[in-house]
Amino acid sequence: MERAAAMVVPLVLALCAAMASAAVVEHTFNVGGMNISQLCTDSVIYTANQQLPGPTIEANEGDTVVVHVVNDSPYPLSVHWHGIFQLLSGWADGAHMITDCPIQPSANFTYQFNVTGQEGTLWWHAHSSLLRATIYGALILKPRNGTAGYPFQAPFGEIPIILGEWWNKNVNDVETDAHLTGLGPPISDALTINGMPGDQTPCQGAGVYEVEVASNETYLLRIINAAVNVELFFKVAGHAFTVVAVDASYTDPYATDVIVIAPGQTVDALMTTSAPPAWYYMAANVLDSKTVPIRFNTGTATGIVKYEGAPNDTVASSMPAMPAHTDVVTAGTFYWSLAGLVRPGDPLVPAAVNHSMLVEFGMEQGPCAPDQTRCQGFALVASMNRYSFQFPRNASLLKAMYDGLPGVYSEDFPSSPPPVPVASKATPVKKVMYGDVVEVVLQSRAYSGVLGTENHPIHLHGFNFFVLAQGLGRFDPIMAEGAYNLVNPQVRNTVVVPGGGWAVIRFTANNPGMWFMHCHLDAHLPLGLAMVFEVPDGPAPNLLPPPPVDYPICY
Ligand SMILES: *[C@@H]1O[C@H](CO)[C@@H](O)[C@H](O)[C@H]1NC(C)=O
Ligand SMILES: *[C@@H]1O[C@H](CO)[C@@H](O)[C@H](O)[C@H]1NC(C)=O
Ligand SMILES: *[C@@H]1O[C@H](CO)[C@@H](O)[C@H](O)[C@H]1NC(C)=O
Ligand SMILES: *[C@@H]1O[C@H](CO)[C@@H](O)[C@H](O)[C@H]1NC(C)=O
Ligand SMILES: *[C@@H]1O[C@H](CO)[C@@H](O)[C@H](O)[C@H]1NC(C)=O
Ligand SMILES: *[C@@H]1O[C@H](CO)[C@@H](O)[C@H](O)[C@H]1NC(C)=O
Ligand SMILES: *[C@@H]1O[C@H](CO)[C@@H](O)[C@H](O)[C@H]1NC(C)=O
Ligand SMILES: *[C@@H]1O[C@H](CO)[C@@H](O)[C@H](O)[C@H]1NC(C)=O
Ligand SMILES: [Cu+2]
Numbered sequence: 001m002e003r004a005a006a007m008v009v010p011l012v013l014a015l016c017a018a019m020a021s022a023a024v025v026e027h028t029f030n031v032g033g034m035n036i037s038q039l040c041t042d043s044v045i046y047t048a049n050q051q052l053p054g055p056t057i058e059a060n061e062g063d064t065v066v067v068h069v070v071n072d073s074p075y076p077l078s079v080h081w082h083g084i085f086q087l088l089s090g091w092a093d094g095a096h097m098i099t100d101c102p103i104q105p106s107a108n109f110t111y112q113f114n115v116t117g118q119e120g121t122l123w124w125h126a127h128s129s130l131l132r133a134t135i136y137g138a139l140i141l142k143p144r145n146g147t148a149g150y151p152f153q154a155p156f157g158e159i160p161i162i163l164g165e166w167w168n169k170n171v172n173d174v175e176t177d178a179h180l181t182g183l184g185p186p187i188s189d190a191l192t193i194n195g196m197p198g199d200q201t202p203c204q205g206a207g208v209y210e211v212e213v214a215s216n217e218t219y220l221l222r223i224i225n226a227a228v229n230v231e232l233f234f235k236v237a238g239h240a241f242t243v244v245a246v247d248a249s250y251t252d253p254y255a256t257d258v259i260v261i262a263p264g265q266t267v268d269a270l271m272t273t274s275a276p277p278a279w280y281y282m283a284a285n286v287l288d289s290k291t292v293p294i295r296f297n298t299g300t301a302t303g304i305v306k307y308e309g310a311p312n313d314t315v316a317s318s319m320p321a322m323p324a325h326t327d328v329v330t331a332g333t334f335y336w337s338l339a340g341l342v343r344p345g346d347p348l349v350p351a352a353v354n355h356s357m358l359v360e361f362g363m364e365q366g367p368c369a370p371d372q373t374r375c376q377g378f379a380l381v382a383s384m385n386r387y388s389f390q391f392p393r394n395a396s397l398l399k400a401m402y403d404g405l406p407g408v409y410s411e412d413f414p415s416s417p418p419p420v421p422v423a424s425k426a427t428p429v430k431k432v433m434y435g436d437v438v439e440v441v442l443q444s445r446a447y448s449g450v451l452g453t454e455n456h457p458i459h460l461h462g463f464n465f466f467v468l469a470q471g472l473g474r475f476d477p478i479m480a481e482g483a484y485n486l487v488n489p490q491v492r493n494t495v496v497v498p499g500g501g502w503a504v505i506r507f508t509a510n511n512p513g514m515w516f517m518h519c520h521l522d523a524h525l526p527l528g529l530a531m532v533f534e535v536p537d538g539p540a541p542n543l544l545p546p547p548p549v550d551y552p553i554c555y
Contacts, residue, residue, distance in 0.1 A: 024064045026065075031135060034047045043170075046131060048135055053226070054137030061117070061142070062114075064112065065111075075128065078102045082493070085117070086113055097554075099396055103552050121267075122138075124139050140222060152244050157213070163232050164191070190299055200301075209282075210304045212307075213308070217272070222266065222268055228522045233284065233323050234261065234282070249340060262457035262496045264457050278307055281320060283302050289328055290499070296325070349489060357440045357441065360445055362444060363382045381528060385413065385414045385418065388426075389425075394408065409534075410428050411428070432535060434509065434539075443474070444498065458503075458518070462515035463508070465505040465506060470504070471498075480504065494520055511535060517533065
């Protein structure tokens with residue numbers, strides 16, 4: 001009886017949603033300190049509304065999202081709506097010093113944007129220092145007519161799975177240490193599932209995420225990698241998945257028993273509860289793609305899937321067999337097998353390209369800066385096309401563009417790597433015209449030295465891109481071009497470029513603004529692994545409106 005009643009509710013909701021016109025989805029996030037006992041340690045962390053993960057925002061395509069962020073923390077911060085196009089609302093992108101100056105302590109700012117042409121799972125996070133380790137949450141975008149609009153059978157239930165990293169320390173201090181030593185942050189103390197580390201840590205009684213499911217039903221798992229610095233494997237013992245979307249873009253259904261997900265990415269996967277009724281572990285562990293041995297978190301975060309009415313004595317024997325940390329083959333298979341689902345009316349891959357770029361990036365050893373007081377011998381430096389990105393200090397790039405403020409940035413980001421040996425710290429942008437098609441070969445530089453190479457998840461703000469091809473080693477245009485998927489490539493906002501390898505992305509610059517493209521490992525972003533696309537206004541009505549009245553200014 002109970003089950004039958006539960007089935008009726010989604011149908012009614014779907015009908016209501018189909019009739020409803022665009023809605024306004026409004027939230028207030030009070031970002032402030034929160035006492036928490038985690039890993040047998042009492043800490044003060046900073047969260048939105050005293051929740052870890054923070055509140056879930058759920059909207060339908062076409063809705064307007066309004067979030068009042070009140071900064072009750074001692075840190076200036078901005079909040080980024082990861083993957084949202086921000087069509088004609090670039091001021092609300094929340095990219096620290098790119099589109100916004102941070103919200104000062106005791107101040108507030110209202111982010112407002114429309115959800116246009118996007119469905120699936122995205123997320124939001126602080127975009128200032130390591131604060132995003134605890135200030136994050138899910139951003140769920142449903143079709144305009146609700147679950148009836150899914151290009152797959154509406155699931156019985158939906159389960160957000162937000163993977164994260166936890167430090168037993170104030171993450172701002174972790175960030176400061178990373179800068180003082182010049183070596184990046186130390187490894188995290190635990191991995192988490194929905195904010196909790198699970199029962200495989202040395203701390204007895206640590207929090208475990210648990211979810212109850214009914215037998216023989218299909219659930220939609222909305223998986224988000226909110227970890228700061230690590231790619232992750234995710235499995236549920238005794239269960240398999242069908243991937244139906246990544247980064248809020250539908251995919252051809254892809255069957256797998258392991259999800260591979262990099263910081264910044266999302267994966268929507270269907271899971272059918274057809275196993276014998278029992279408790280099953282879900283687990284996440286690190287994919288370590290480094291070619292040299294550097295310490296990483298070898299722990300496993302766990303949660304439990306509990307079948308209704310099942311005995312609990314089966315959980316101990318049901319740990320999923322996780323891939324080895326170094327299993328880059330399993331990772332590559334997942335990342336490279338996905339294809340986009342092309343439906344009538346979806347954007348097609350643009351055939352002609354206006355800007356063909358080769359962007360080479362990587363890490364090197366640089367000199368210790370005077371303020372890096374604990375730096376010994378060298379500091380890590382990262383660059384894109386030889387420029388180590390420097391954040392502007394006096395104005396956001398978007399405000400500087402809008403006001404025509406000189407001296408904040410230069411428009412000379414090169415379209416291919418110049419033959420200069422050292423990375424110089426600067427704030428160059430690549431200017432393209434509104435509506436131009438941009439193709440970028442993202443080339444990871446290979447090193448034989450002590451730094452080795454590793455995968456880098458490259459994230460573009462403001463646009464989705466088509467991933468036309470990916471490969472290992474040096475990009476060879478003759479070899480690669482025949483292999484471009486121009487028919488149904490996967491569509492993403494964050495692509496994992498394999499260590500020493502490459503990926504080719506293509507997008508249409510149909511939104512005026514300043515759009516950040518950067519490595520989503522926070523160990524690499526402050527070192528300069530970033531650049532910016534400048535897109536001026538298009539023909540009316542494609543004009544960037546003036547900044548909101550409460551837009552934070554820099555001090
Ligand atoms: C944390 O706990 C301390 C000691 O009980 C208390 O003084 C403080 O107000 C608490 N902070 C928050 C943010 O709740
Ligand atoms: C957002 O949607 C609202 C309601 O449909 C519309 O009035 C407004 O112009 C849109 N804003 C932008 C920036 O497109
Ligand atoms: C936001 O700041 C404004 C201006 O200081 C103030 O009037 C308003 O009450 C604040 N709103 C919240 C929710 O704190
Ligand atoms: C929901 O919207 C999708 C896409 O517009 C459409 O294909 C589908 O038929 C709609 N379903 C219902 C039940 O309205
Ligand atoms: C689930 O489906 C299988 C196969 O149809 C069936 O054998 C089993 O009894 C079902 N389990 C429940 C709890 O309904
Ligand atoms: C399983 O149930 C027993 C009896 O209710 C309880 O003592 C035990 O703690 C439970 N185990 C877990 C892992 O919840
Ligand atoms: C971009 O390419 C298209 C197609 O070749 C062309 O029509 C357009 O003029 C180009 N735009 C610019 C700014 O060159
Ligand atoms: C930024 O502001 C500081 C202090 O007002 C000034 O010294 C500096 O020249 C400015 N930098 C730029 C790039 O305008
Ligand atoms: Cu990186």
